[in-house]
Amino acid sequence: MSEILVATGLHAGYGLSTVLEGISVALRPGHICAILGRNGVGKTTLIRTLCGHCRVREGSVRLAGEDVTNLAPHLMATRSVGLVPQGRRLFRSLSVREHLTVGARHAAAGAHGWTAERVLDTFPALRGRLSNLGGMLSGGEQSMVAIGRALVGNPRVLLLDEPSEGLSPALVKQVGDVLQMLRDDGIAILLVEQNFGLALRLADTVHIMSKGRIVHSGSADELQLRAGDQGTVPGDLRRAGMPASRGVDCAAGQENRPPEARRRDTRFVR
Numbered sequence: 001m002s003e004i005l006v007a008t009g010l011h012a013g014y015g016l017s018t019v020l021e022g023i024s025v026a027l028r029p030g031h032i033c034a035i036l037g038r039n040g041v042g043k044t045t046l047i048r049t050l051c052g053h054c055r056v057r058e059g060s061v062r063l064a065g066e067d068v069t070n071l072a073p074h075l076m077a078t079r080s081v082g083l084v085p086q087g088r089r090l091f092r093s094l095s096v097r098e099h100l101t102v103g104a105r106h107a108a109a110g111a112h113g114w115t116a117e118r119v120l121d122t123f124p125a126l127r128g129r130l131s132n133l134g135g136m137l138s139g140g141e142q143s144m145v146a147i148g149r150a151l152v153g154n155p156r157v158l159l160l161d162e163p164s165e166g167l168s169p170a171l172v173k174q175v176g177d178v179l180q181m182l183r184d185d186g187i188a189i190l191l192v193e194q195n196f197g198l199a200l201r202l203a204d205t206v207h208i209m210s211k212g213r214i215v216h217s218g219s220a221d222e223l224q225l226r227a228g229d230q231g232t233v234p235g236d237l238r239r240a241g242m243p244a245s246r247g248v249d250c251a252a253g254q255e256n257r258p259p260e261a262r263r264r265d266t267r268f269v270r
């Protein structure tokens with residue numbers, strides 16, 4: 001199927017600094033594109049730029065043929081672009097039910113028909129938490145709410161920024177299973193990850209970022225092959241930002257992360 005979101009030659013940054021230096025990515029319905037790379041290479045800035053939170057200085061973003069470069073974030077949402085931000089960014093004082101209501105506010109009348117009820121069928125653990133405030137949820141529950149909040153907007157394109165961050169292996173697997181289901185449902189997914197194993201298990205296409213540029217692109221199968229039987233990442237990909245061990249079991253990815261990265265995962269909400 002043809003591409004639904006095409007970003008070409010994106011330059012973006014903050015103040016006088018430039019973070020993205022000519023990034024091009026294309027997303028297809030029913031396809032997961034993973035972005036991998038070290039801390040600070042610009043992965044979040046890329047996601048923020050795609051959904052209108054960060055200004056495009058050069059380059060363009062097209063959505064289903066429409067030029068949406070620098071469109072405001074709420075207008076991107078009404079055009080079926082869903083965001084699961086890094087760190088979840090739930091509201092401390094809103095309940096789970098209210099998060100799902102807020103998420104549906106800009107919902108486009110999409111073919112995917114996501115409702116709060118369908119989110120609760122997907123994440124049954126949230127049924128007993130509907131009245132709990134964002135500040136009272138575990139990391140796993142926050143993650144489910146953040147994904148659910150994006151889904152009730154009926155996205156055709158879903159941008160996820162490190163959804164596995166800080167989750168237990170069992171929850172990483174659950175998130176992975178849900179993303180596969182969404183992909184099979186025809187959603188175009190951009191997945192930013194530092195969990196190499198999870199990304200290789202899920203993605204169709206993988207881009208590796210370094211210093212605001214894409215330095216390697218390929219299929220997940222090709223990267224798996226290059227990683228070889230030992231699960232050891234080749235030197236060039238490691239220099240580009242891959243951890244030394246790819247975590248053969250995707251659910252083991254969190255254990256491979258440095259302690260400071262895992263500590264950061266406990267950060268909460270606004």
Ligand SMILES: Nc1ncnc2c1ncn2[C@@H]1O[C@H](COP(=O)(O)OP(=O)(O)OP(=O)(O)O)[C@@H](O)[C@H]1O
Pocket residue numbers: 014019037038039040041042043044045046086
């Ligand atoms: N609001 C901001 N103002 C100024 N500089 C910023 C801002 N947000 C990010 N940066 C800088 O932009 C660069 C890229 O940051 P970004 O958050 O996009 O990286 P990242 O790849 O997502 O990192 P991580 O893996 O830690 O999430 C970093 O040098 C960061 O310090």
Ligand SMILES: [Mg+2]
Pocket residue numbers: 043044045086161
């Ligand atoms: Mg980031």
